[in-house]
Amino acid sequence: MTTLPMPSLRLTAAAAVALTLWSGGTAHANTIPGKTTTPSGGAEGKNVFASASYSNIKVTQVSGPTGGKRGSISSTDVNWKPPPCWYEPVFTPEQLKEFSETVGLGYVSPHVSWGGVKLWTDHYRDSKDATNWNDDSFSSASGYDDYNLGKEGYFWRGVAPDTADPDSWGCDRVMFWQNAGEIPAVPNAPTPKILAEYAYNKVEVPGTEIELRPTARSTVNLPTWVWLDKGTFQEVKVRAELPNTGLWAETTAKPVALHLDPGTPDATVYPASGDCTINDDGSIGTPYTAGKASEAPPCGITYLRATDGSPYQLKASVTWQITWQGSDGTGGDLPNGTFDTTQGIDVQEIQSVNR
Structure with missing residues:
Protein backbone atom coordinates (compact mmCIF):
# COMPACT_ATOMS: atom_id res chain seq x y z
CA MET A 1 0.00 0.00 0.00
CA ILE A 57 26.00 18.60 9.18
CA LYS A 58 28.32 18.93 12.18
CA VAL A 59 27.79 22.01 14.35
CA THR A 60 30.37 23.04 16.95
CA GLN A 61 30.61 26.13 19.12
CA VAL A 62 33.76 28.08 18.30
CA SER A 63 33.51 30.85 20.89
CA GLY A 64 31.27 32.22 23.61
CA PRO A 65 30.12 30.97 27.03
CA THR A 66 29.39 27.27 27.39
CA GLY A 67 28.16 26.96 30.97
CA GLY A 68 25.03 28.04 32.82
CA LYS A 69 21.53 28.37 31.46
CA ARG A 70 21.41 28.72 27.70
CA GLY A 71 18.77 28.54 25.02
CA SER A 72 18.04 28.96 21.33
CA ILE A 73 17.22 32.34 19.87
CA SER A 74 13.97 33.21 18.09
CA SER A 75 14.03 35.18 14.85
CA THR A 76 12.63 38.71 14.98
CA ASP A 77 11.50 38.21 11.38
CA VAL A 78 8.29 36.17 11.60
CA ASN A 79 8.56 35.31 7.89
CA TRP A 80 12.07 33.86 8.12
CA LYS A 81 12.61 30.13 8.38
CA PRO A 82 15.63 27.83 8.04
CA PRO A 83 16.17 25.91 4.80
CA ASN A 188 18.93 23.04 -3.30
CA ALA A 189 22.48 21.75 -3.44
CA PRO A 190 24.30 22.69 -0.20
CA THR A 191 26.00 26.08 0.02
CA PRO A 192 27.76 27.92 2.85
CA LYS A 193 24.65 30.08 3.25
CA ILE A 194 22.46 27.01 3.73
CA LEU A 195 24.89 25.79 6.40
CA ALA A 196 24.80 29.20 8.09
CA GLU A 197 21.00 29.20 8.09
CA TYR A 198 20.95 25.65 9.41
CA ALA A 199 23.27 26.70 12.24
CA TYR A 200 20.99 29.62 13.16
CA ASN A 201 18.76 27.37 15.25
CA LYS A 202 21.81 25.67 16.78
CA VAL A 203 23.14 28.89 18.34
CA GLU A 204 22.69 28.76 22.11
CA VAL A 205 22.97 32.04 23.98
CA PRO A 206 23.19 32.61 27.74
CA GLY A 207 20.10 33.35 29.77
CA THR A 208 19.33 36.97 30.62
CA GLU A 209 20.43 37.23 34.26
CA ILE A 210 19.87 40.94 34.80
CA GLU A 211 20.99 42.83 37.92
CA LEU A 212 18.27 44.71 39.83
CA ARG A 213 18.40 47.31 42.61
CA PRO A 214 16.61 47.07 44.92
CA THR A 215 16.87 43.30 44.68
CA ALA A 216 14.23 41.82 46.96
CA ARG A 217 11.27 44.16 46.56
CA SER A 218 10.59 47.29 44.52
CA THR A 219 8.71 50.26 45.89
CA VAL A 220 5.94 52.20 44.20
CA ASN A 221 7.22 55.36 42.46
CA LEU A 222 10.87 54.60 43.16
CA PRO A 223 13.04 53.45 40.22
CA THR A 224 14.36 49.92 39.91
CA TRP A 225 17.76 50.04 38.24
CA VAL A 226 18.57 47.35 35.70
CA TRP A 227 21.98 46.50 34.24
CA LEU A 228 24.18 43.76 32.86
CA ASP A 229 27.82 43.79 33.84
CA LYS A 230 30.63 44.00 31.32
CA GLY A 231 31.43 40.57 29.98
CA THR A 232 28.11 39.05 31.03
CA PHE A 233 27.22 38.72 27.38
CA GLN A 234 29.76 37.71 24.79
CA GLU A 235 29.23 36.96 21.16
CA VAL A 236 28.57 33.31 20.34
CA LYS A 237 30.03 31.73 17.21
CA VAL A 238 29.16 28.30 15.84
CA ARG A 239 30.66 26.47 12.88
CA ALA A 240 28.63 24.20 10.61
CA GLU A 241 30.51 21.76 8.35
CA LEU A 242 29.16 19.26 5.85
CA PRO A 243 31.57 16.29 5.72
CA ASN A 244 33.00 15.16 2.39
CA THR A 245 32.16 18.45 0.66
CA GLY A 246 34.66 21.04 1.94
CA LEU A 247 31.74 23.34 2.74
CA TRP A 248 31.53 25.22 6.02
CA ALA A 249 30.01 28.37 7.50
CA GLU A 250 30.40 30.22 10.78
CA THR A 251 27.36 31.93 12.25
CA THR A 252 27.95 34.61 14.88
CA ALA A 253 25.43 36.02 17.36
CA LYS A 254 26.37 39.38 18.92
CA PRO A 255 24.28 40.97 21.71
CA VAL A 256 23.16 44.48 20.76
CA ALA A 257 20.26 45.47 23.02
CA LEU A 258 18.19 44.61 26.08
CA HIS A 259 14.42 45.17 25.99
CA LEU A 260 12.40 45.44 29.20
CA ASP A 261 8.70 44.60 29.52
CA PRO A 262 7.55 45.40 33.09
CA GLY A 263 4.63 42.98 32.98
CA THR A 264 2.03 45.68 33.72
CA PRO A 265 0.86 48.93 32.10
CA ASP A 266 1.20 50.61 35.50
CA ALA A 267 4.89 51.29 35.08
CA THR A 268 7.33 53.73 33.54
CA VAL A 269 10.22 52.24 31.57
CA TYR A 270 13.66 53.83 31.03
CA PRO A 271 14.28 54.58 28.26
CA ALA A 272 10.65 54.98 27.16
CA SER A 273 11.09 52.44 24.37
CA GLY A 274 12.24 49.83 26.85
CA ASP A 275 15.36 49.26 24.70
CA CYS A 276 18.59 49.51 26.71
CA THR A 277 21.53 49.58 24.31
CA ILE A 278 24.91 47.95 24.75
CA ASN A 279 27.59 50.29 26.07
CA ASP A 280 31.00 50.54 24.42
CA ASP A 281 32.54 48.28 27.07
CA GLY A 282 29.96 45.56 26.53
CA SER A 283 27.81 46.36 29.55
CA ILE A 284 24.14 47.39 29.52
CA GLY A 285 22.76 50.17 31.70
CA THR A 286 24.57 51.59 34.72
CA PRO A 287 25.04 49.84 38.08
CA TYR A 288 23.12 51.36 40.98
CA THR A 289 25.15 53.20 43.60
CA ALA A 290 24.13 54.68 46.94
CA GLY A 291 22.42 58.04 46.70
CA LYS A 292 20.73 57.40 43.36
CA ALA A 293 17.53 55.90 44.73
CA SER A 294 15.31 58.68 43.39
CA GLU A 295 17.11 59.26 40.08
CA ALA A 296 15.80 57.99 36.74
CA PRO A 297 18.15 55.20 35.62
CA PRO A 298 19.45 54.92 32.05
CA CYS A 299 17.94 51.41 32.05
CA GLY A 300 15.20 50.47 34.47
CA ILE A 301 11.57 50.60 35.58
CA THR A 302 9.40 52.56 37.98
CA TYR A 303 6.32 50.66 39.08
CA LEU A 304 3.29 52.88 39.76
CA ARG A 305 1.09 50.36 41.57
CA ALA A 306 1.85 47.77 44.22
CA THR A 307 1.40 44.08 43.60
CA ASP A 308 -1.44 42.32 45.36
CA GLY A 309 -0.37 38.78 46.05
CA SER A 310 0.90 38.05 42.52
CA PRO A 311 4.25 39.50 41.42
CA TYR A 312 4.61 41.33 38.14
CA GLN A 313 6.36 39.25 35.50
CA LEU A 314 9.33 41.30 34.30
CA LYS A 315 10.48 40.05 30.90
CA ALA A 316 14.02 40.80 29.78
CA SER A 317 14.75 40.17 26.09
CA VAL A 318 18.23 40.40 24.62
CA THR A 319 18.48 41.10 20.89
CA TRP A 320 21.27 39.27 19.10
CA GLN A 321 22.64 40.45 15.77
CA ILE A 322 23.35 37.45 13.52
CA THR A 323 26.02 37.41 10.79
CA TRP A 324 27.78 34.65 8.88
CA GLN A 325 30.78 33.89 6.69
CA GLY A 326 31.43 30.85 4.56
CA SER A 327 34.11 28.67 3.01
CA ASP A 328 33.75 30.30 -0.42
CA GLY A 329 34.31 33.84 0.88
CA THR A 330 30.62 34.69 1.00
CA GLY A 331 28.85 36.07 4.04
CA GLY A 332 26.21 38.48 5.22
CA ASP A 333 23.44 39.05 7.71
CA LEU A 334 20.67 36.84 8.98
CA PRO A 335 17.59 38.12 10.86
CA ASN A 336 18.23 39.29 14.40
CA GLY A 337 17.32 36.86 17.15
CA THR A 338 15.94 37.30 20.65
CA PHE A 339 16.11 35.29 23.85
CA ASP A 340 13.72 36.02 26.74
CA THR A 341 13.71 35.34 30.44
CA THR A 342 11.00 36.25 32.96
CA GLN A 343 11.26 36.89 36.67
CA GLY A 344 8.72 37.86 39.32
CA ILE A 345 8.87 41.35 40.85
CA ASP A 346 7.02 42.22 44.08
CA VAL A 347 6.21 45.92 44.48
CA GLN A 348 5.32 47.48 47.84
CA GLU A 349 3.70 50.71 48.94
CA ILE A 350 5.64 53.09 51.22
CA GLN A 351 3.82 53.18 54.53
CA SER A 352 3.71 56.50 56.40
CA VAL A 353 2.18 57.52 59.75
CA ASN A 354 0.68 60.99 60.35
CA ARG A 355 0.37 62.40 63.88
Whole structure:
Protein backbone atom coordinates (compact mmCIF):
# COMPACT_ATOMS: atom_id res chain seq x y z
CA MET A 1 0.00 0.00 0.00
CA THR A 2 1.17 3.53 -0.74
CA THR A 3 0.29 6.62 1.28
CA LEU A 4 0.70 9.94 -0.52
CA PRO A 5 0.09 13.10 1.53
CA MET A 6 1.69 15.30 -1.17
CA PRO A 7 0.40 18.63 -2.39
CA SER A 8 -2.37 17.80 -4.86
CA LEU A 9 -0.57 19.44 -7.78
CA ARG A 10 2.11 16.75 -7.54
CA LEU A 11 -0.22 13.77 -7.57
CA THR A 12 -2.18 11.84 -10.10
CA ALA A 13 -3.64 8.36 -9.87
CA ALA A 14 -1.29 7.19 -12.60
CA ALA A 15 1.70 8.56 -10.71
CA ALA A 16 0.64 6.71 -7.58
CA VAL A 17 0.51 3.45 -9.48
CA ALA A 18 3.87 4.18 -11.08
CA LEU A 19 5.42 4.71 -7.66
CA THR A 20 4.12 1.55 -6.12
CA LEU A 21 4.93 -1.53 -8.06
CA TRP A 22 8.28 -2.97 -8.68
CA SER A 23 8.33 -6.68 -8.06
CA GLY A 24 9.60 -7.58 -4.63
CA GLY A 25 8.83 -4.42 -2.67
CA THR A 26 6.70 -1.38 -2.03
CA ALA A 27 7.53 2.30 -2.29
CA HIS A 28 5.82 4.70 0.08
CA ALA A 29 5.54 8.48 -0.21
CA ASN A 30 4.80 9.76 3.25
CA THR A 31 5.94 11.99 6.09
CA ILE A 32 8.70 11.32 8.59
CA PRO A 33 7.75 12.53 12.09
CA GLY A 34 10.10 14.87 13.88
CA LYS A 35 11.91 18.04 12.95
CA THR A 36 15.38 17.73 14.38
CA THR A 37 18.48 17.26 12.28
CA THR A 38 20.86 17.18 15.21
CA PRO A 39 23.06 14.10 14.75
CA SER A 40 22.19 11.39 17.27
CA GLY A 41 24.49 8.43 16.96
CA GLY A 42 27.13 7.47 14.46
CA ALA A 43 26.57 8.29 10.82
CA GLU A 44 27.45 4.69 9.99
CA GLY A 45 24.35 3.36 11.72
CA LYS A 46 21.73 1.71 9.55
CA ASN A 47 18.95 3.69 11.23
CA VAL A 48 20.69 6.91 10.25
CA PHE A 49 21.03 5.77 6.65
CA ALA A 50 17.32 4.89 6.61
CA SER A 51 16.19 8.37 7.66
CA ALA A 52 15.98 11.43 5.42
CA SER A 53 15.25 13.77 8.36
CA TYR A 54 18.77 13.20 9.71
CA SER A 55 21.55 15.56 8.65
CA ASN A 56 25.28 14.89 8.64
CA ILE A 57 26.00 18.60 9.18
CA LYS A 58 28.32 18.93 12.18
CA VAL A 59 27.79 22.01 14.35
CA THR A 60 30.37 23.04 16.95
CA GLN A 61 30.61 26.13 19.12
CA VAL A 62 33.76 28.08 18.30
CA SER A 63 33.51 30.85 20.89
CA GLY A 64 31.27 32.22 23.61
CA PRO A 65 30.12 30.97 27.03
CA THR A 66 29.39 27.27 27.39
CA GLY A 67 28.16 26.96 30.97
CA GLY A 68 25.03 28.04 32.82
CA LYS A 69 21.53 28.37 31.46
CA ARG A 70 21.41 28.72 27.70
CA GLY A 71 18.77 28.54 25.02
CA SER A 72 18.04 28.96 21.33
CA ILE A 73 17.22 32.34 19.87
CA SER A 74 13.97 33.21 18.09
CA SER A 75 14.03 35.18 14.85
CA THR A 76 12.63 38.71 14.98
CA ASP A 77 11.50 38.21 11.38
CA VAL A 78 8.29 36.17 11.60
CA ASN A 79 8.56 35.31 7.89
CA TRP A 80 12.07 33.86 8.12
CA LYS A 81 12.61 30.13 8.38
CA PRO A 82 15.63 27.83 8.04
CA PRO A 83 16.17 25.91 4.80
CA PRO A 84 13.35 23.40 4.22
CA CYS A 85 15.62 20.89 2.47
CA TRP A 86 19.01 20.34 0.86
CA TYR A 87 21.11 17.50 -0.55
CA GLU A 88 23.94 15.70 1.26
CA PRO A 89 26.35 12.83 0.56
CA VAL A 90 25.05 9.77 2.39
CA PHE A 91 26.54 6.49 1.10
CA THR A 92 29.79 5.33 -0.37
CA PRO A 93 29.30 2.55 -2.94
CA GLU A 94 30.31 -0.05 -0.36
CA GLN A 95 27.91 1.33 2.26
CA LEU A 96 25.03 1.42 -0.20
CA LYS A 97 25.68 -2.20 -1.23
CA GLU A 98 25.57 -3.35 2.38
CA PHE A 99 22.46 -1.32 3.17
CA SER A 100 20.59 -2.36 0.02
CA GLU A 101 21.29 -6.07 0.37
CA THR A 102 20.86 -6.42 4.14
CA VAL A 103 18.31 -3.76 5.17
CA GLY A 104 16.45 -2.62 2.08
CA LEU A 105 14.09 -0.40 4.04
CA GLY A 106 14.59 3.35 4.12
CA TYR A 107 14.09 6.70 2.45
CA VAL A 108 15.45 7.26 -1.03
CA SER A 109 14.29 10.91 -0.80
CA PRO A 110 12.65 12.94 1.99
CA HIS A 111 9.12 11.79 1.13
CA VAL A 112 9.62 8.45 -0.60
CA SER A 113 10.66 5.24 1.16
CA TRP A 114 11.54 1.93 -0.45
CA GLY A 115 10.57 -1.18 1.48
CA GLY A 116 12.09 -4.30 -0.02
CA VAL A 117 15.63 -5.31 -0.94
CA LYS A 118 14.72 -5.74 -4.60
CA LEU A 119 13.72 -2.10 -4.97
CA TRP A 120 17.22 -1.07 -3.94
CA THR A 121 19.11 -3.72 -5.86
CA ASP A 122 17.05 -3.16 -9.02
CA HIS A 123 18.01 0.51 -9.19
CA TYR A 124 21.47 0.69 -7.63
CA ARG A 125 22.86 -2.71 -8.64
CA ASP A 126 20.95 -3.87 -11.71
CA SER A 127 20.64 -0.57 -13.65
CA LYS A 128 16.83 -0.29 -13.61
CA ASP A 129 15.40 3.22 -13.80
CA ALA A 130 13.39 4.84 -10.98
CA THR A 131 11.03 7.82 -10.78
CA ASN A 132 11.97 11.28 -9.52
CA TRP A 133 9.21 12.96 -7.52
CA ASN A 134 10.76 16.40 -7.27
CA ASP A 135 9.11 17.81 -10.39
CA ASP A 136 5.66 17.81 -11.97
CA SER A 137 6.73 15.57 -14.84
CA PHE A 138 7.93 12.72 -12.59
CA SER A 139 11.13 12.33 -14.57
CA SER A 140 13.12 9.12 -14.88
CA ALA A 141 16.26 8.47 -12.83
CA SER A 142 18.77 6.22 -14.61
CA GLY A 143 19.86 3.10 -12.77
CA TYR A 144 23.39 2.18 -11.64
CA ASP A 145 25.68 -0.74 -12.33
CA ASP A 146 26.75 -2.61 -9.18
CA TYR A 147 26.47 0.43 -6.86
CA ASN A 148 29.31 2.22 -8.73
CA LEU A 149 31.79 0.04 -6.86
CA GLY A 150 35.36 1.04 -7.68
CA LYS A 151 34.43 4.68 -8.29
CA GLU A 152 35.33 7.57 -6.00
CA GLY A 153 32.34 9.52 -4.80
CA TYR A 154 29.07 9.39 -2.88
CA PHE A 155 25.39 8.81 -3.33
CA TRP A 156 23.55 11.99 -2.37
CA ARG A 157 20.05 12.22 -0.89
CA GLY A 158 17.73 15.06 0.06
CA VAL A 159 17.40 16.01 3.73
CA ALA A 160 14.21 17.62 5.06
CA PRO A 161 14.01 18.29 8.81
CA ASP A 162 10.27 18.99 8.56
CA THR A 163 8.57 16.97 5.83
CA ALA A 164 5.26 18.69 6.60
CA ASP A 165 6.69 21.87 5.08
CA PRO A 166 5.45 22.04 1.46
CA ASP A 167 8.80 23.49 0.38
CA SER A 168 10.54 20.29 1.48
CA TRP A 169 9.34 18.68 -1.76
CA GLY A 170 12.11 20.57 -3.55
CA CYS A 171 14.62 17.82 -2.67
CA ASP A 172 12.78 14.66 -3.70
CA ARG A 173 15.05 13.58 -6.48
CA VAL A 174 15.85 9.88 -6.04
CA MET A 175 19.22 9.41 -4.32
CA PHE A 176 21.90 9.96 -6.97
CA TRP A 177 25.64 9.68 -7.58
CA GLN A 178 28.19 12.51 -7.47
CA ASN A 179 31.92 12.16 -8.06
CA ALA A 180 34.24 12.88 -5.13
CA GLY A 181 35.21 16.52 -4.69
CA GLU A 182 32.16 17.80 -6.58
CA ILE A 183 28.99 19.55 -5.45
CA PRO A 184 25.98 18.51 -7.55
CA ALA A 185 24.59 21.12 -9.94
CA VAL A 186 20.97 20.70 -8.79
CA PRO A 187 18.48 23.02 -7.09
CA ASN A 188 18.93 23.04 -3.30
CA ALA A 189 22.48 21.75 -3.44
CA PRO A 190 24.30 22.69 -0.20
CA THR A 191 26.00 26.08 0.02
CA PRO A 192 27.76 27.92 2.85
CA LYS A 193 24.65 30.08 3.25
CA ILE A 194 22.46 27.01 3.73
CA LEU A 195 24.89 25.79 6.40
CA ALA A 196 24.80 29.20 8.09
CA GLU A 197 21.00 29.20 8.09
CA TYR A 198 20.95 25.65 9.41
CA ALA A 199 23.27 26.70 12.24
CA TYR A 200 20.99 29.62 13.16
CA ASN A 201 18.76 27.37 15.25
CA LYS A 202 21.81 25.67 16.78
CA VAL A 203 23.14 28.89 18.34
CA GLU A 204 22.69 28.76 22.11
CA VAL A 205 22.97 32.04 23.98
CA PRO A 206 23.19 32.61 27.74
CA GLY A 207 20.10 33.35 29.77
CA THR A 208 19.33 36.97 30.62
CA GLU A 209 20.43 37.23 34.26
CA ILE A 210 19.87 40.94 34.80
CA GLU A 211 20.99 42.83 37.92
CA LEU A 212 18.27 44.71 39.83
CA ARG A 213 18.40 47.31 42.61
CA PRO A 214 16.61 47.07 44.92
CA THR A 215 16.87 43.30 44.68
CA ALA A 216 14.23 41.82 46.96
CA ARG A 217 11.27 44.16 46.56
CA SER A 218 10.59 47.29 44.52
CA THR A 219 8.71 50.26 45.89
CA VAL A 220 5.94 52.20 44.20
CA ASN A 221 7.22 55.36 42.46
CA LEU A 222 10.87 54.60 43.16
CA PRO A 223 13.04 53.45 40.22
CA THR A 224 14.36 49.92 39.91
CA TRP A 225 17.76 50.04 38.24
CA VAL A 226 18.57 47.35 35.70
CA TRP A 227 21.98 46.50 34.24
CA LEU A 228 24.18 43.76 32.86
CA ASP A 229 27.82 43.79 33.84
CA LYS A 230 30.63 44.00 31.32
CA GLY A 231 31.43 40.57 29.98
CA THR A 232 28.11 39.05 31.03
CA PHE A 233 27.22 38.72 27.38
CA GLN A 234 29.76 37.71 24.79
CA GLU A 235 29.23 36.96 21.16
CA VAL A 236 28.57 33.31 20.34
CA LYS A 237 30.03 31.73 17.21
CA VAL A 238 29.16 28.30 15.84
CA ARG A 239 30.66 26.47 12.88
CA ALA A 240 28.63 24.20 10.61
CA GLU A 241 30.51 21.76 8.35
CA LEU A 242 29.16 19.26 5.85
CA PRO A 243 31.57 16.29 5.72
CA ASN A 244 33.00 15.16 2.39
CA THR A 245 32.16 18.45 0.66
CA GLY A 246 34.66 21.04 1.94
CA LEU A 247 31.74 23.34 2.74
CA TRP A 248 31.53 25.22 6.02
CA ALA A 249 30.01 28.37 7.50
CA GLU A 250 30.40 30.22 10.78
CA THR A 251 27.36 31.93 12.25
CA THR A 252 27.95 34.61 14.88
CA ALA A 253 25.43 36.02 17.36
CA LYS A 254 26.37 39.38 18.92
CA PRO A 255 24.28 40.97 21.71
CA VAL A 256 23.16 44.48 20.76
CA ALA A 257 20.26 45.47 23.02
CA LEU A 258 18.19 44.61 26.08
CA HIS A 259 14.42 45.17 25.99
CA LEU A 260 12.40 45.44 29.20
CA ASP A 261 8.70 44.60 29.52
CA PRO A 262 7.55 45.40 33.09
CA GLY A 263 4.63 42.98 32.98
CA THR A 264 2.03 45.68 33.72
CA PRO A 265 0.86 48.93 32.10
CA ASP A 266 1.20 50.61 35.50
CA ALA A 267 4.89 51.29 35.08
CA THR A 268 7.33 53.73 33.54
CA VAL A 269 10.22 52.24 31.57
CA TYR A 270 13.66 53.83 31.03
CA PRO A 271 14.28 54.58 28.26
CA ALA A 272 10.65 54.98 27.16
CA SER A 273 11.09 52.44 24.37
CA GLY A 274 12.24 49.83 26.85
CA ASP A 275 15.36 49.26 24.70
CA CYS A 276 18.59 49.51 26.71
CA THR A 277 21.53 49.58 24.31
CA ILE A 278 24.91 47.95 24.75
CA ASN A 279 27.59 50.29 26.07
CA ASP A 280 31.00 50.54 24.42
CA ASP A 281 32.54 48.28 27.07
CA GLY A 282 29.96 45.56 26.53
CA SER A 283 27.81 46.36 29.55
CA ILE A 284 24.14 47.39 29.52
CA GLY A 285 22.76 50.17 31.70
CA THR A 286 24.57 51.59 34.72
CA PRO A 287 25.04 49.84 38.08
CA TYR A 288 23.12 51.36 40.98
CA THR A 289 25.15 53.20 43.60
CA ALA A 290 24.13 54.68 46.94
CA GLY A 291 22.42 58.04 46.70
CA LYS A 292 20.73 57.40 43.36
CA ALA A 293 17.53 55.90 44.73
CA SER A 294 15.31 58.68 43.39
CA GLU A 295 17.11 59.26 40.08
CA ALA A 296 15.80 57.99 36.74
CA PRO A 297 18.15 55.20 35.62
CA PRO A 298 19.45 54.92 32.05
CA CYS A 299 17.94 51.41 32.05
CA GLY A 300 15.20 50.47 34.47
CA ILE A 301 11.57 50.60 35.58
CA THR A 302 9.40 52.56 37.98
CA TYR A 303 6.32 50.66 39.08
CA LEU A 304 3.29 52.88 39.76
CA ARG A 305 1.09 50.36 41.57
CA ALA A 306 1.85 47.77 44.22
CA THR A 307 1.40 44.08 43.60
CA ASP A 308 -1.44 42.32 45.36
CA GLY A 309 -0.37 38.78 46.05
CA SER A 310 0.90 38.05 42.52
CA PRO A 311 4.25 39.50 41.42
CA TYR A 312 4.61 41.33 38.14
CA GLN A 313 6.36 39.25 35.50
CA LEU A 314 9.33 41.30 34.30
CA LYS A 315 10.48 40.05 30.90
CA ALA A 316 14.02 40.80 29.78
CA SER A 317 14.75 40.17 26.09
CA VAL A 318 18.23 40.40 24.62
CA THR A 319 18.48 41.10 20.89
CA TRP A 320 21.27 39.27 19.10
CA GLN A 321 22.64 40.45 15.77
CA ILE A 322 23.35 37.45 13.52
CA THR A 323 26.02 37.41 10.79
CA TRP A 324 27.78 34.65 8.88
CA GLN A 325 30.78 33.89 6.69
CA GLY A 326 31.43 30.85 4.56
CA SER A 327 34.11 28.67 3.01
CA ASP A 328 33.75 30.30 -0.42
CA GLY A 329 34.31 33.84 0.88
CA THR A 330 30.62 34.69 1.00
CA GLY A 331 28.85 36.07 4.04
CA GLY A 332 26.21 38.48 5.22
CA ASP A 333 23.44 39.05 7.71
CA LEU A 334 20.67 36.84 8.98
CA PRO A 335 17.59 38.12 10.86
CA ASN A 336 18.23 39.29 14.40
CA GLY A 337 17.32 36.86 17.15
CA THR A 338 15.94 37.30 20.65
CA PHE A 339 16.11 35.29 23.85
CA ASP A 340 13.72 36.02 26.74
CA THR A 341 13.71 35.34 30.44
CA THR A 342 11.00 36.25 32.96
CA GLN A 343 11.26 36.89 36.67
CA GLY A 344 8.72 37.86 39.32
CA ILE A 345 8.87 41.35 40.85
CA ASP A 346 7.02 42.22 44.08
CA VAL A 347 6.21 45.92 44.48
CA GLN A 348 5.32 47.48 47.84
CA GLU A 349 3.70 50.71 48.94
CA ILE A 350 5.64 53.09 51.22
CA GLN A 351 3.82 53.18 54.53
CA SER A 352 3.71 56.50 56.40
CA VAL A 353 2.18 57.52 59.75
CA ASN A 354 0.68 60.99 60.35
CA ARG A 355 0.37 62.40 63.88
